[in-house]
Each structure stands twice: as structure tokens, then as C-alpha cells.
Amino acid sequence: MGQAQSGETPARYSHEELSKQLADKFARKCFTPLELYSFRDVFNSLADHEHGIRYLKEDTIARFLEIPDALGVSAVLFQMVSCLGAFPFLEDAPAVLGLEQMIVxxxxxxxxxRRVxxxxxxxxxxxxxxxxAVYDRKLSDTRPTDVGSASGESGRKGADQDDGAALATSSPRGFAIDEPGDDDGDVGPDDDDDELVLAAFDSLGYVGAFRHGGLSTYHGAMIPADNWRKLIMLLLLAAPLGAQESLSSYSNRLSGEELDSLRSTAESVLASFLNVEQVPGIKFARFDRVIAASMPFMFNGLTPLFEHFLFSRNLDFHRHKDEEPRPTARPPELVQPLLEKTGSIMNASVLSQMSFFIPGSSLFRKLRLLYSGEEDGYSMGSFESKVFNWRAPTILLVSGTRLPDEAGYTHKxxxxxxxxxxxxxxxPPGNTSADRGETLTFGAYLSQPWKHTHRxxxxxxDTIxxxxxxxxxxxxxxxxNKDYVSFTKPSASxxxxxxxxxxxxPHPSQAYRRSNLISLGxxxxxxxxxxxxxxxxxxxxxxGGAFQTSVSRRFDFQDRFEISSIEVWGCGGDDEARQQAERWAWEAREAEARRRINLGTGDIEADRMLLEMAGLVGGNRSGGSMG
Known part of the structure; x- marks a missing residue:
């Protein structure tokens, strides 16, 4: 399969032939022989037969991957899989999911x-x-109402106009956040698809043989909000999956308060893509920009989920060559809790949400509650004693209720x-439907230990x-701008x-002159x-200043709130916890030693010298009789 020599007429291949060769290329480049053997065994055990064709159906895939019925996401997942199976000829979707298509x-x-x-x-x-995406022109002709006029804030006007743009040409290097100004273009999706097709066939040596002229341009392409909501819930549920771990292991998150929390978290994620009351779906420009900047690890849970196709239960390396394969029953899985304990803010859904922008390897089963305002008291002294000795990254979470517009108002x-x-x-507030009493949750990730701020x-x-x-x-x-984090206790200045x-x-000299004003970044x-x-x-x-501006809310806003909960979680394992405990023990011993200074041992001169060094006697002070 080399490049056609100069002057020769390149061979013409059908879509089916080229797709088959691409699947072969993917198989050789991306899978080990054992994985391919397992893949074929799993596929053959699941496939239906019709007219000599072996293929997978929607319910078969959903049952094999153990997709929960409660999410109602099976049809959405099957649409995604059927379209990807037609790669790189996406206009031929949906594809019949044979073995070659499933490899893709x-x-x-x-x-x-990443290899292809x-x-x-x-x-x-x-x-x-x-x-x-779906391609409903009637749906795509729906125009969102002006967000700025709803709030009376002119800065919002036109902020969501990018949702009506078609697919934008994007560079494989960098994120949309790095580019100045309006990054939404009017390039049609066929141009992007052509680049994907050329990249795919370049690896096969058929660039000269293939001409991309049959791709359709869908200017009305959008992901329906309801479909995206269902998939977000699946991605939140699958976020903590490990290798060969079953999705059903987390079925406890699909009932009661856990399910309510999952739905609430999905709504918050969905809100960063669109306002469901104003637009019916997500356009590519918004989809691409928000995921690249705010959720780069959003789809990571799909890796262990779809790698189930690479592990056959029929493989038994202890079986002799002439023995028949014996299906082995999967032993019951004991899943370690994602958190040692939940907090008033932190729970499994919040943890999954954070894994969309912080690697899950630093979060799942790695967090320890260092400080809780409810348990340890709402004071900076208590915060300092619990958090400052942690020598690994930390996550601060703070939640509260929005205050009304009247500056300085409090019901207390x-x-x-x-x-x-x-x-x-x-x-104005950060969302158009804001009202008094709405719950707000903010947070920060720090890789460095906490300390007092001086100058x-x-x-x-990497602070987030x-x-x-x-x-x-x-x-x-x-x-x-490196004004990332400040920890300042009140003082005379x-x-x-x-x-x-x-x-x-805050600088003392400035604070003395303008003690009634806080400088907000x-x-x-x-x-x-x-x-x-x-x-x-x-x-x-x-x-922006020390932190870059939002890629989904391109307008000015401010949220003032009354704090109801504040927590700090340490990212680390037993080693970090042991170091913190040792530091706490050392500080306790030092404090006790300072309280038990040995005076009255009989060495009066030594005791007097010690008191003079401490400034307690000498000069105009009298230490009393030492006799």
C-alpha cells in the first residue's frame, strides 16, 4: 500500500473498500494481537446474523455495557456509535455495526x-x-432571544450569537481561549470533514487516489439539549470507571438523593453550553470552545467503558489446548468508595464534575477532608490549623445563597x-434566571501548600x-498576572x-489610607x-487578570452570596496524611514545651538569663524574687 508513483493513474476504491483498509490500519496500529483476539470473541458472542452479515444492535450494546435504563441514554449512545462506525465517510451514517466498524x-x-x-x-x-448532532432545518431556524435585553445588561448582547454559527475551522494546536476576539467562523462542516478524511487516508497512502466531493454541508447541525443532558449524566456516572470495572458497580448513584444530585449536576454542566429556555440545542462553535477550555477530560470515562469489548470472559490461560472453552462467571465486584466521607458540598456527583477539568487520577479515592466549617468552625485560625500542614494539592469549595441587589444587605x-x-x-448576576436565595458553589484547585500572604x-x-x-x-x-491566592488575617493595619x-x-500602607475598600481582581x-x-x-x-475570563459567559457579572458551607479537601494518599499527622504532632510537642519552661531548678542565674532573653525581666521590668 505505497504511494502511487509519479505519472501513474491512482487506483479508485469504493467507500467500502477504503473503510475496510482503514479499519485494518486501526487494528494493527492500536490493538495488540491478544486484544484483537478478545475483540473478535466478544463480537461473535454478541452479534446478530442477517443475510450473512454479523452486526450489533442497540439493545445488545446497551446490555453488554450495562447502560442503566434510568438514564434513558441508550438511543443517544447508539446514534453516536453508529455515526462513528461510518468514519471517515460520515455522510454514509448510520453504519451497520460489523466487526470492522466496531474497531473504528x-x-x-x-x-x-491519539494514534490515528x-x-x-x-x-x-x-x-x-x-x-x-441532528440536522433539522426547522429546529435550527429557531433564534434565541437576546440574553442581554432580558437582564438589561448591554454587555451580554450578542454573547450567544456564536450558537448560530456553523462548524468552525480550528487548529489542532491550542484552545479557543488562546485566540483573541471572536473565534467563530462561517466555514462549513464539510471542510472540517475533508481534513479528517485526508488525514485518515494520508496514513494509508491514498491521498492522491481519493477526492472528497460528496460530503454534504449541514448548516443546521446541533445537538438537542435533551440528548446532551442524558449523555452528560452517563459521562458523570462513568467518570470514575477503572479498567474492566463495571458500570453497574455504581448503580447506587441511580436512586434517591444520589440520582437527584446526578441530575442537578448535569443541569449545571448543560447550562454552560446553552440556556434551554432560549435555544433548543448546542452548535459546534459553543460545543468545541466550552469542552476545550472547561471540560477537556469530559469523555475520559468512555475509555474504560468501551474497552470492555477487548476483554473476553471466555479466555482461560489455564485451559489446555484440546479443552473446550469454559465461560467463567464474573465474580462480584467490591468497589472502593469514591470518597472516604462526603461533605456538605462534596459528593460523588461533584467529584465526577470536577474530573471533567482535573484528572480523575488525582481525585477518585484520593481526597481527604482537611477542613469543614460545619465541623471545625468558621474561622481563619481553624482553617490554618487544619490546612497549612498539607504538603500536596488542595481543593477549596464554598457554597452559599445569592444576596439581593441591595448592596450590604443581610437578614442578620x-x-x-x-x-x-x-x-x-x-x-448583574451570572445567569439570567438568578433570584435571591439561589445556591452558588465556587471552588479553587491549588497545587502549592497554603501560607500567609505578606507582600x-x-x-x-496550574491554579484553577x-x-x-x-x-x-x-x-x-x-x-x-500572578495574584493567584491570598490568605490575610485582619490586623491593626x-x-x-x-x-x-x-x-x-492587601498592603498595610494602602489599607491604612483606604481601609474601607477591597481591591477586587x-x-x-x-x-x-x-x-x-x-x-x-x-x-x-x-x-482577565490573574485568571482568564469565561469562554461560555462573555459578559460582565458579579455574584455576592452568604456562605453556608466551606470545605478544603486534600489531594493525596497515605503518605501525605502521615506527613500532616507528623507535622501536627511536632507542633503540639513544641507548644507543650513552650508552656512547660523549667523554672525553679535551683539555677537562679540560668533561669534569670532565660527570662531576660524572653523580655520578661531586666531593664524597667522586675521578675520578682528568684530566691
Missing amino acids: VVTLLTERY LAGGAADRRKLLFRSL GPASPFLASLPSLRF ECFGAE LFQLRPIHDVFRASTV IQVGGISFGCPP PVSLALEDGFEFGCFTHNYTSQ
């Missing part, structure tokens, strides 16, 4: 896609969108010093500021202390030192 599907839905797609994750997002009485010290300029903030370029409720949003750290992300550190989260109130600011017009 498993390649594209697992990490193996030249554009990597960018190309994969194009394929996933096309596999989930007069305005707090924190609310009174906020700038008088206040942007400079601490933190690194994020929002989980009522909309999923992620704000990446800037590489220029700094009247209002607290914890802040993205705010410049363009994209920042500020928490009062008593953990009673908080304020999140998103000044999109400024184009």
Missing part, C-alpha cells in the same frame, strides 16, 4: 484515538459533535464590614478557579482580611475572614 468505534472512543487522528483532541471533538441586621467595603459598582500572593500557573453551581465554568490561571483568589494582596473570588460572606467578580471587559 472503539479506537475513536478510547485513548487510542493527526489533530488529536480537536479532531475528536469534531467527530463527537457530528456523531451526536446591619451590613457587614466586608459587604460595606466592596466597590459600589456591581454587575505577594502564592500559587502556581471554577464554579460548579448553578453553571459549570472554569477560569484558568494567567501566566502574566488591615481591617478586612480573608481569603481571595485573583485579588491583589477582574476575575476573582473573595471570602470574608469570618467566612460569612463572599463575592465572585467576572469583569469580561477587562479581559
Whole structure:
């Protein structure tokens, strides 16, 4: 299969022949011989027969992967799989899912896609969108109402116009967030598909033999909101899956409060793609931009799910050559809990949601509750004693209820010093349906240990500021402005202390002159030192400060809230916990030693010298009689 020599007429191949050769290429490049053997065995045991063709049906795939009926996602998943099975001729979808088609599907839905797609994750997002989209012109002609006019805020006007754009040409390098200005183009989806086809056939040496002229342009392509919601719930459920782990192992998350939490989390994720009351589906421009910047690991759970096709239960390496294969029953699986204990904010659904932008290997079964306001008290002193000794990454979560528009209002009485010290300029809330009492949840991921802020903030370029409720949003750290995290206790020169992300550190000299004003960063989260109130600011017009602006909400907004819960979780295992315990024990011993200074041993001069060093006697002070 070499390149055609110069001057020769390249051979012409049918779609079926080229697809078969592509599947063979994927099989040789992406699977081991044992995996292929298992794959064929699993396929043959599942396939239906009709007119000499062996293929998989929707209910067969759903039953094999143990897709829960409660999610109602089987039809959506089958549409995605049937479309990907037609790759690279997506206009031929849906494909009959034979063995060759399933090889392509498993390649594209697992990490193996990196070996065959030249554009990597960018190309994969194009394929996933096309596999989930529908092409209803009547549906696509629906125009969203102006978001800005609903809130009276002109900065929102036109913020969602990109939802009406067609597929945009995107570079395989970098994210949309890195590009200035409006990144939505008018390039048709056929151009993107052509690039995928050429990349695929370039690996086969048939670029000269293949001419891409039959692809249709679907300017009305969109993913229906309900379909996307169902798939999000499946992705949240599958996020913690390990190799050969069954999806049914997490069936406890599909009933009662767990199911309610799963649905609520899915709604928050869905809200970052569209307002379901104003637009019926997601266009590619929004899909591509939000996933690239805010949910790069969203589809990671599909890898262990679809790798089930690579492990046959009939394989028995202890069986003699002449013996018949004996199907082995799968032993009951004992699944370790995702969390040692749940918090008032953290639960399995929140953990899965965070795994969309923080690698799951750092989260699942790795978190330890270091500090809880409900258990340890809402004070910075308690926060410091519980968190500062942790020498691994930490995640702070804070939840509260939105305050009304009246600045400084609180049902507990007069305005707090924190609310009174906020700038008088206040942007509209972060979502159009905002109302008083709405629950808000924000958080931050820090890779560096916590410490006191003196002249400079601490933190690194991998610090992440994020929002989980009522909309999923992620704000990446800037590489220029390094005002990432501040921990400042109130003092004589700094009247209002607290914890802040993205705010410049308070300087005593400035605080003395302007003690009644807090300097909020363009994209920042500020928490009062008593953990009673908080304020999140998103000044999109400024184009960001220590943290970059949102890619889904391209307008100015601010949310002020009354804190109801605050937690800090440590990312790490037994080693980090042991080091923290040792540090706590050392500090306890040092404190006890300072309290039990041995005075009265009989060595009066030595005791007097010790007291003089401590400044307790000498000069104008009298230590009393030592006799």
C-alpha cells in the first residue's frame, strides 16, 4: 500500500473498500494481537446474523455495557456509535455495526484515538459533535432571544450569537481561549470533514487516489439539549470507571438523593453550553470552545467503558489446548468508595464534575477532608490549623445563597464590614434566571501548600478557579498576572482580611489610607475572614487578570452570596496524611514545651538569663524574687 508513483493513474476504491483498509490500519496500529483476539470473541458472542452479515444492535450494546435504563441514554449512545462506525465517510451514517466498524468505534472512543487522528483532541471533538448532532432545518431556524435585553445588561448582547454559527475551522494546536476576539467562523462542516478524511487516508497512502466531493454541508447541525443532558449524566456516572470495572458497580448513584444530585449536576454542566429556555440545542462553535477550555477530560470515562469489548470472559490461560472453552462467571465486584466521607458540598456527583477539568487520577479515592466549617468552625485560625500542614494539592469549595441587589444587605441586621467595603459598582448576576436565595458553589484547585500572604500572593500557573453551581465554568490561571491566592488575617493595619483568589494582596500602607475598600481582581473570588460572606467578580471587559475570563459567559457579572458551607479537601494518599499527622504532632510537642519552661531548678542565674532573653525581666521590668 505505497504511494502511487509519479505519472501513474491512482487506483479508485469504493467507500467500502477504503473503510475496510482503514479499519485494518486501526487494528494493527492500536490493538495488540491478544486484544484483537478478545475483540473478535466478544463480537461473535454478541452479534446478530442477517443475510450473512454479523452486526450489533442497540439493545445488545446497551446490555453488554450495562447502560442503566434510568438514564434513558441508550438511543443517544447508539446514534453516536453508529455515526462513528461510518468514519471517515460520515455522510454514509448510520453504519451497520460489523466487526470492522466496531474497531473504528472503539479506537475513536478510547485513548487510542491519539494514534490515528493527526489533530488529536480537536479532531475528536469534531467527530463527537457530528456523531451526536441532528440536522433539522426547522429546529435550527429557531433564534434565541437576546440574553442581554432580558437582564438589561448591554454587555451580554450578542454573547450567544456564536450558537448560530456553523462548524468552525480550528487548529489542532491550542484552545479557543488562546485566540483573541471572536473565534467563530462561517466555514462549513464539510471542510472540517475533508481534513479528517485526508488525514485518515494520508496514513494509508491514498491521498492522491481519493477526492472528497460528496460530503454534504449541514448548516443546521446541533445537538438537542435533551440528548446532551442524558449523555452528560452517563459521562458523570462513568467518570470514575477503572479498567474492566463495571458500570453497574455504581448503580447506587441511580436512586434517591444520589440520582437527584446526578441530575442537578448535569443541569449545571448543560447550562454552560446553552440556556434551554432560549435555544433548543448546542452548535459546534459553543460545543468545541466550552469542552476545550472547561471540560477537556469530559469523555475520559468512555475509555474504560468501551474497552470492555477487548476483554473476553471466555479466555482461560489455564485451559489446555484440546479443552473446550469454559465461560467463567464474573465474580462480584467490591468497589472502593469514591470518597472516604462526603461533605456538605462534596459528593460523588461533584467529584465526577470536577474530573471533567482535573484528572480523575488525582481525585477518585484520593481526597481527604482537611477542613469543614460545619465541623471545625468558621474561622481563619481553624482553617490554618487544619490546612497549612498539607504538603500536596488542595481543593477549596464554598457554597452559599445569592444576596439581593441591595448592596450590604443581610437578614442578620446591619451590613457587614466586608459587604460595606466592596466597590459600589456591581454587575448583574451570572445567569439570567438568578433570584435571591439561589445556591452558588465556587471552588479553587491549588497545587502549592497554603501560607500567609505578606507582600505577594502564592500559587502556581496550574491554579484553577471554577464554579460548579448553578453553571459549570472554569477560569484558568494567567501566566502574566500572578495574584493567584491570598490568605490575610485582619490586623491593626488591615481591617478586612480573608481569603481571595485573583485579588491583589492587601498592603498595610494602602489599607491604612483606604481601609474601607477591597481591591477586587477582574476575575476573582473573595471570602470574608469570618467566612460569612463572599463575592465572585467576572469583569469580561477587562479581559482577565490573574485568571482568564469565561469562554461560555462573555459578559460582565458579579455574584455576592452568604456562605453556608466551606470545605478544603486534600489531594493525596497515605503518605501525605502521615506527613500532616507528623507535622501536627511536632507542633503540639513544641507548644507543650513552650508552656512547660523549667523554672525553679535551683539555677537562679540560668533561669534569670532565660527570662531576660524572653523580655520578661531586666531593664524597667522586675521578675520578682528568684530566691
